[in-house]
Amino acid sequence: VQLVQSGAEVKKPGASVKVSCKASGYTFTSYNIYWVRQAPGQRLECMGWINAGNGNTKYSQKFQGRVTFTRDTSATTAYLELSSLRFEDTSVYYCATSYRITTAVPAFDYWGQGTLVTVSS
């Protein structure tokens, strides 16, 4: 199982960014892809997830209206798009999945390497 994310981005305030997460080694459509971000020196923050099978999404209220999760099943790739970027959106963005978890408790057992998004004027 591997999740490989796109490279670092530098964006201006007000712009949008799209981060990709290429999955391999498992049946992509059978698991959710979760998105987590971490601002410098801060705790991890879950932004939500997408059901890679049916495309259903769940967004944290904090990002509602600014974030969109999509996926391309043929490319086994999930995407996060964040719009109206602010300085405080500067973070490392991670994708993760819950592949080997054997209980009903969701947990993130495989992670991408992270994508640094810097918002700077």
Add this chain to the structure above:
Amino acid sequence: DIQMTQSPSSLSASVGDRITITCRSSQTISNYLNWYQQKPGKAPKPLIYAASILQSGVPSRFSGSGSGTDFTLIINNLQPEDFGTYYCQQTYSTLMYTFGQGTKLEIK
């Protein structure tokens, strides 16, 4: 959102020590509690899920316990490679999953 609070925020311990990190949730979360280890510049590494189940490949010196609102991560026989920041995470709330603020572990 459910708030997760860890203690201590940081600690320093020696090789061979036993250390305990606690995590408290602002509402009951049954056993919907996971633990991760993160090293600088790296993605978090999963350690324990459902409060007490060791992730595949994690050494048995790590253990977790708890239910409801109070949880514990114990590391026995501390090793040099155990340094890093440890996070608890609740996945009970359908509003959103949340993490604790982290516990930074330094090896003396």
